[in-house]
Amino acid sequence: MKTLIIYFSQTGNTRKVAERIRDGVVTETGQCDLTNLADVDTNALADYDLVGLGCPVFYLKAPFNVYEFIEGLPKLRDQQWFVFCTHNTNIGNTLPSMAEHLKKKGIIVIGYHHTYAEPINVPFYPYPALTTGHPDSIDLEEACAFGREIVARSQSIADGDINLIQEPEPVSQEWAREFQKLDLKLLKKVAPRLSINTDKCTHCHACEDNCPVKGIDIEADPPRIQNPCIYCYHCWGVCPTLAIDANWEAWAYFESKSFADQRRELDKAAARGEFRWLIDPDSLNLDEPEPFFKKRERELKGMKPGDF
Numbered sequence: 001m002k003t004l005i006i007y008f009s010q011t012g013n014t015r016k017v018a019e020r021i022r023d024g025v026v027t028e029t030g031q032c033d034l035t036n037l038a039d040v041d042t043n044a045l046a047d048y049d050l051v052g053l054g055c056p057v058f059y060l061k062a063p064f065n066v067y068e069f070i071e072g073l074p075k076l077r078d079q080q081w082f083v084f085c086t087h088n089t090n091i092g093n094t095l096p097s098m099a100e101h102l103k104k105k106g107i108i109v110i111g112y113h114h115t116y117a118e119p120i121n122v123p124f125y126p127y128p129a130l131t132t133g134h135p136d137s138i139d140l141e142e143a144c145a146f147g148r149e150i151v152a153r154s155q156s157i158a159d160g161d162i163n164l165i166q167e168p169e170p171v172s173q174e175w176a177r178e179f180q181k182l183d184l185k186l187l188k189k190v191a192p193r194l195s196i197n198t199d200k201c202t203h204c205h206a207c208e209d210n211c212p213v214k215g216i217d218i219e220a221d222p223p224r225i226q227n228p229c230i231y232c233y234h235c236w237g238v239c240p241t242l243a244i245d246a247n248w249e250a251w252a253y254f255e256s257k258s259f260a261d262q263r264r265e266l267d268k269a270a271a272r273g274e275f276r277w278l279i280d281p282d283s284l285n286l287d288e289p290e291p292f293f294k295k296r297e298r299e300l301k302g303m304k305p306g307d308f
């Protein structure tokens with residue numbers, strides 16, 4: 001049995017999970033290739049018996065470049081795939097929608113896995129995050145166990161036990177389903193517009209090199225962020241001088257207003273045994289959390305919390 005795991009990961013959470021799923025598969029079959037989404041040779045996919053596709057949750061669904069990747073796949077009739085993701089407090093419709101898109105390619109999606117993960121450098125998110133500390137060694141052990149289990153399931157399905165094909169968990173919130181309608185056109189209208197501050201830019205190329213859709217041209221005069229932009233804001237996260245400017249205030253305000261609700265959702269998930277607190281949530285400022293963008297501005301100026 002030949003397996004490939006494909007992942008898209010910007011801040012490393014999904015990559016860590018992908019590596020441990022790979023380890024689980026290798027324990028069972030002695031082989032598992034692992035590759036970044038950007039490096040996939042779609043013509044070689046037909047050589048595999050089982051393919052895994054993993055990514056972070058962005059805006060309650062998979063990142064736009066992941067859907068684009070799926071759209072660009074050839075027909076892979078009856079090939080077995082599984083999907084996985086990492087996320088902060090709300091997985092939204094990510095896994096069902098990935099499965100829906102894959103099925104259009106004739107693919108059979110046999111399993112699902114998701115992992116809570118601490119958001120790193122997401123400008124509009126409150127800091128510290130409610131999911132701080134995830135994925136930890138237990139999460140990664142679970143990913144490894146999923147890797148072992150998906151191999152056994154895949155083999156049984158190939159032997160004819162189609163009852164083992166898993167269905168995704170339905171999305172619980174109406175508004176998460178609503179978010180499915182959020183496309184790039186709409187996001188372009190509502191998301192903070194990025195620009196490059198030429199006074200701060202040192203031409204280090206970190207933003208350009210890390211843009212998943214190669215949408216930045218730092219040597220243009222003036223440097224520009226052009227279409228396509230998938231609003232992942234990773235350029236902001238990797239820029240050492242905070243030369244990527246945007247008006248984060250509105251989105252940060254929106255996120256901070258739902259911070260206490262998100263804590264309640266995680267409390268419920270913890271009561272169901274689906275989530276483990278790795279920080280004391282009572283230690284967080286739920287009413288007026290500091291967003292990441294403020295934290296980084298403060299750090300760059302060498303200030304301490306409260307100095308603002």
Ligand SMILES: Cc1cc2nc3c(=O)[nH]c(=O)nc-3n(C[C@H](O)[C@H](O)[C@H](O)COP(=O)(O)O)c2cc1C
Pocket residue numbers: 008009010011012013014015055056057058059060061086087088089090091092117118119120122231232233
């Ligand atoms: C632009 C953006 C949007 C995000 N939207 C969500 C979301 O809707 N729900 C959620 O739970 N996490 C969301 N996150 C958090 C990421 O899913 C989480 O940090 C993920 O583990 C990052 O994966 P990576 O380290 O592999 O890049 C978002 C992160 C970014 C950057």
